[in-house]
Amino acid sequence: MKELVTEQQADWIVMGIALLATLASLAWGKYQTSLKTGRTPKAIWAEAVLFAFTGPAIWIFWGVYNSIENYYGLDSVKALEINFGIVIGIAVLFVVIYWLICHFVPQTAPKRRRS
Numbered sequence: 001m002k003e004l005v006t007e008q009q010a011d012w013i014v015m016g017i018a019l020l021a022t023l024a025s026l027a028w029g030k031y032q033t034s035l036k037t038g039r040t041p042k043a044i045w046a047e048a049v050l051f052a053f054t055g056p057a058i059w060i061f062w063g064v065y066n067s068i069e070n071y072y073g074l075d076s077v078k079a080l081e082i083n084f085g086i087v088i089g090i091a092v093l094f095v096v097i098y099w100l101i102c103h104f105v106p107q108t109a110p111k112r113r114r115s
Contacts, residue, residue, distance in 0.1 A: 014062045022055030038108055046101045050094070057090055 005013075029048025033041045065083055072079035 011062075015059060018055040018059040018062075020055075021058060022052045025049075025051035025054065040106055040108065043101070043105045043107045046105045047098070050097055050101060054094070057094075061086065061090065 025048050028051070029045050032039075032044045032048070064086060068079050068082050069076075072082075
């Protein structure tokens with residue numbers, strides 16, 4: 001019986017998702033910068049770049065996930081525990097970086113004085 005999705009096809013799909021996540025994040029940053037929302041471009045781009053790093057994070061995790069699954073086997077509870085811990089670690093890292101951005105990058109543009 002033939003596989004529905006081969007390993008190479010799965011790699012291409014994940015690479016496409018990772019690339020799409022990166023490009024969509026940067027496009028979002030460009031779009032938000034063009035709007036007059038009252039937020040500083042520095043804050044918008046800090047968030048956009050953080051979100052753009054989700055693409056490489058997805059791609060790297062996919063490689064790590066496959067290595068762990070190949071070593072322990074697909075039905076291994078040990079592999080599930082390790083991958084779950086890695087996902088939680090990545091999520092915590094992104095939340096901490098987002099928190100730092102929100103607290104150290106000015107979010108609103110200073111009000112201009114009328115002359």
